[in-house]
Amino acid sequence: MFIPSFDVTDPSQSALKTTIGYLGSVILENANIDTIKSLIQETGSTLYWAKADNVDQAVQLWDAGVYKVIFSVDTYSTAIANDNLNGIPEERIAVQGSLNSLSHLTQQQQPSSFILEAPVGDALTTEAVHQFAKTVRTQLLAEGGERRVIVNGGSDSLVTLDAIAKLNAVNLDVVVSAAHLTAEEEEQGKINVGQAYLASAKTDRADGLFTTMVVDERNTALGLVYSSVKSVAESLKTGQGVYQSRNRGLWYKGATSGATQSLVRIDYDCDGDALRFIVKQHGTGFCHLNTRTCFGADTGLGALQTTLQSRKENAPAGSYTARLFNDAKLLRAKIMEEAEELCDATEKDEVAWEAADLIYFALTKCVSSGVSLEDIEKNLDKKARKVTRRPGNAKPKWSEQSEKKEEEPKKAAVQEEEQPKKEEGRIEMMTYDINDISAEKRSELLLRPIIDSSEIINRVTPIMKDVRERGDAALVDLTAKFDRVQLDCPTLKAPFDEKLMQLDPETKVAIDQAYDNIFKFHDAQMDRDTLTVETMPGVVCTRFARPIERVGLYVPGGTAVLPSTTLMLGIPAKVAGCSEIVIATPPRPDGSVVPEVLYVAHKVGASHVLLAGGAQAVAAMAYGTQTVPKVDKICGPGNQYVTAAKMVAQNDTSCLVSIDMPAGPSEVLVIADKTSNPAYTASDLLSQAEHGVDSQVVLVAVDLSDDELRAIEDQVHIQATRLPRVDIVRQSIPKSYTLKVKTLDEAVAFSNDYAPEHLILHNDNPEDLLPKIMHAGSVFVGPYSPESCGDYASGTNHTLPTYGYSRMYSGVNTLTFVKHITSQQLTADGLNRLGDTVMRLAEIEGLEAHRNAVAIRVADIRK
Structure with a gap:
């Protein structure tokens, strides 16, 4: 490929400043620190390359936002010898010199890019250059990525499209001065930027088009399109998203719908056979279905930003978001409050929850000030370009508060030793008198904390979709992600290895006694007799119980050991006669199951133990995977994500699964x-x-x-x-x-x-x-x-309804795992006695076929 060089002092090149900025890497000529800062501020790009005469100047360039600094071979070698570049990533360094001088750099000293000072013609014909480029390209960067060799024949060197393609074929890139480039379709003595850019690209399509992924500034895929040399040239010229329609020619995105795109950057993939257009999407979105992407609606931060931006313009009067936008003091207080709660959080789920709250309020602050996630990421990129770092100490008012927090428990410990009778802060409940509170306050005391499940459901839904589509592979990936445990197979199948459920005698006796008591009580609940009622002479109705065949039991895990929950769920399922019992529980750090849980799983006759927790475990049991049988009902307690996943599964009619009950805090x-x-x-x-x-x-x-x-x-x-x-x-x-x-x-x-x-x-x-x-x-x-x-x-069972649901739900019991079927049997005399009633009711409801099914029989009986 080619890299444009841009002389900031040449007025004739200024017209191309924006166009070549879309290509990413640009070498700046005759630029100083102030010029570079101004250019970065104007274009937003942090991919510029610039030359430095010494390390101090290089540090200034990096801190100003320059991506790659170009040293001479002598300057670079001296800096390496003096350890002046320690800690500087190699991808931030390029070295320019002759073939001989560049070849003498040792492997340990190699930068990410070698700029070869040589005429283009020599580079095309010299085998030593080709061999050097081949060798360099095979030595990947320590942090990933390819090293590059770039030919620079000087600003007066004329480069052709053919030369760019041929140099690319022998692993060489080339510098082309902006003085020899144009955004116009044709200009005497110059080559079109788009044509030059695609001279190195490859396509195996018969129509010569290039597969193009369109993404937004945060690299979210918007859709897949195709590009041609002409469409890329037009896009670079206009700064818009312009593509090649296979049916209609040039496609100016949004020309009719208004959902236009501002071009940010174009680049290749690693093989040079696909393009990526990075754009700022305007209007309703990229897709003709009025969604932001062709892959559905946004989620996560992108969706939150869109919602907040919409609410800023159209928030309903009196809504909380409108209040936040209009009350700067409230918004500030919420940010400070959530920041403190995040700092105090310790458990994984709690940290994630508090971080989400803080991000919500912080993004509300940003949107209220017209700041977008893209603006934030640009600032992160700029800061990442810096190589000098502040000490990072907190401001005094914060560090003093932190020190005070750390000192308080230490001080309390010392005081406890010196004055054992002196207590810390008293742990006590609030107190109310029923005679002193209003009816409203009494009602308030009956309430539990409001749980907004919509956000949690939005988080578990893609997890469940992943498991449904990829099965065991998704389970393995998600367990590695959330539990940091790498599994070869996510399930254990009965019979279980006795070595995995070895217990000390005392524990085994305790579990066995608990098992016997729980079994005895739940066995007594089993509805084994058929209920038979003759509702009238000749009409006999019955009801009988049948087990739910396949059940999934969720046993929370993590750092806890919960054989009790396994007992409470597994025993009634066994008593009920469920033919397949699947137990899901998160694995321990070594990938094994808690032996107490596995021992109970063996006692209750479980067929499988799924080594997974959270929404992914619920999804596996609800939909089934390659090794996890699909179940008909899921029971068991869990955190808010497990509860949300159970509710999602129950509401998915294609899933056909039921759950025991909703759940809240104990x-x-x-x-x-x-x-x-x-x-x-x-x-x-x-x-x-x-x-x-x-x-x-x-x-x-x-x-x-x-x-x-x-x-x-x-x-x-x-x-x-x-x-x-x-x-x-x-x-x-x-x-x-x-x-x-x-x-x-x-x-x-x-x-x-x-x-x-x-x-x-x-x-x-x-x-x-x-x-x-x-x-x-x-x-x-x-x-x-x-x-x-x-x-x-x-x-008795400990899996019980919370949150006030005991008004309408029972705790888990034997009948949780059975369903009842009714039957009826009528004699001819019974049908004769009942027939007129049924026929009349069917007539009232206008269901003639119902009436007729009785009528034809009654007619025969009454002949």
């Missing part, structure tokens, strides 16, 4: 009166508070004095400070609350309205309250029935 409501044990009550509250920072914990205190309530609060603080997960409790407990009521009836009424996942009764004669409990996932009755027993081994 929650408990404890009713405690004067007979309650403060330590027991506090321990039950904390058993849920440690699940996560969003856990929902409620204490309904029945006629407790201040001292009695204080005793519970003291126990909450004391026990919490001893927990390994105290950092989580410090966040969940202050968001939780105590509600003071006078009577048990008031307590039960509030509990029924709240509809908790877990309800714990710490009151006198607690079993007497059970008939009044209308809504709860599971109830724990009395001081010796901690919620932990239900979680692990008493026999």
Whole structure:
């Protein structure tokens, strides 16, 4: 290919400044630092090359935004000898000299580009030049990419299209002065820029067209088109997206639709047989379907930017986004708030969540100021060109705050040693009195945090689509991406290797006892008898249960070990008689399954264990892959991505899969009166508070004095400070609350309205309250029935409805894994007795075929 050189002091070349800028690499002649900065500001390009007489000047050029600095051989060799180029990437350096001087550079000293000072004719005919170019091209850059040898015969050297093509054939690029180029179709003594650019390109198409990928400034593919020498020349001349239609000739994109394109840059692919047009897309988008791309609508940051830009112009009055655009103080406060929350986040999902929030508000700030993602990326490119770096220290007001945060726990530790009785910040719940709050406040206390699932669904949908289309390959890739585990095969198939489920005797006994209790309780739930009812003489109706044949059980994993969830899901599926049980659980860092989980999978008769988590695991079970059987129902708890994926799968009619229930954060409501044990009550509250920072914990205190309530609060603080997960409790407990009521009836009424996942009764004669409990996932009755027993081994199931869904959902049970079929059988006498009723109702509804199916039989009976 050719590289244009541009003399910034030659007025006759200024007309080509924009045109050759579209080609990417341009060698600047007679340019100083100020000129270069001005040119970069004007064109936005950071791909310029410029010459430097020494390393200090080179550093100034790089920091100004120059992509590649050109040294003489002597200057470069001296800089290498003095270690003055340490840390400078080799792709940022070119060296210019004679063949002899360039050939003497050692392999360790080689730059990315060699500019050979030689007449074009000599370069075409000298075998030594060809061999040098071939050798250089085979030595790839350390960070990837090809080294180049470029022939520069000087500004007076005339280069032809034929010479450009022939030089390219022997691995040589060539410098062409802008003085010898033109954007016009023909100009005496000059060659067209577009023709020169495509002189090195290749195509195997019979029509001579070049396959062209059109992308936006952020490299998002907009669509696939074709180019010709004429269309490329026209595009470079006009600065627009111009392509070659195979039917209509030159195609000026957007000429009729208004969805025009401003050209940013043109380049080849690595083989020189495909072009890439980088454009700024205007209007509704590239596609004739009025989408931004021919591959569907934007997602991610691009979609967010489009939405915010639209909202800036047309946000509904009173909307939150409109408020952000109109209230600079609010927007500033939200950016600061989200930045702090991101800094404080530790878990992977939490960091991703908080980063997304911060990006939303930061991009809102940008859009409000007319700044686009493309503007941000241009600035990132400019900063990446710099080779000198600031120390990177935070400003004093931030570094002092950070130091203070670090010092506080250290100081507290010292104080704890010196004054053991002195407490840190007290861990306690908010307190309300039912007699002092309004009806509105009572309703507010019943609410859980609002979850906007639309964003999460947008994130899990492409993951599920990938698994559906690529199967196991997608599972392997996604597990490597999200879990950082490289798997050869994403599934284990029964029978499982006994070596993978070796347990210590104590653990095995504990699991076996839990298994027996859970099995016994769930076996008793099985509906094995056929229900038979004779609704009238000669009319017998029946209902009988049949197992759901194929079920998928999601067992959360990561750093946790959850055999309990495997038991709670696998046992009722086994009791129900499901013929295929697939268990999905994330792999451990070494790619294995938690042995406790695999042992339970073996006991419940699972056919497969899928080593995957998140949306990809749900998709694999919902759609099936090469090694994962498709299931009919998916059950089990998980994070917000798992929940969203289950909902997406259930709503996909082509998938034909059901789920157990929606899910939210874990929650408990404890009713405690004067007979309650403060330590027991506090321990039950904390058993849920440690699940996560969003856990929902409620204490309904029945006629407790201040001292009695204080005793519970003291126990909450004391026990919490001893927990390994105290950092989580410090966040969940202050968001939780105590509600003071006078009577048990008031307590039960509030509990029924709240509809908790877990309800714990710490009151006198607690079993007497059970008939009044209308809504709860599971109830724990009395001081010796901690919620932990239900979680692990008493026999009831711990997969329960949260978020108030206990109003209409049951927890997982044996009937979760069966469906009921009804039948009816009528005798002739029965049909005779019922026939007139059926025929009349069919007539009313206008369904004659229904009426006729009875009529022809009744007619025979009544003959």
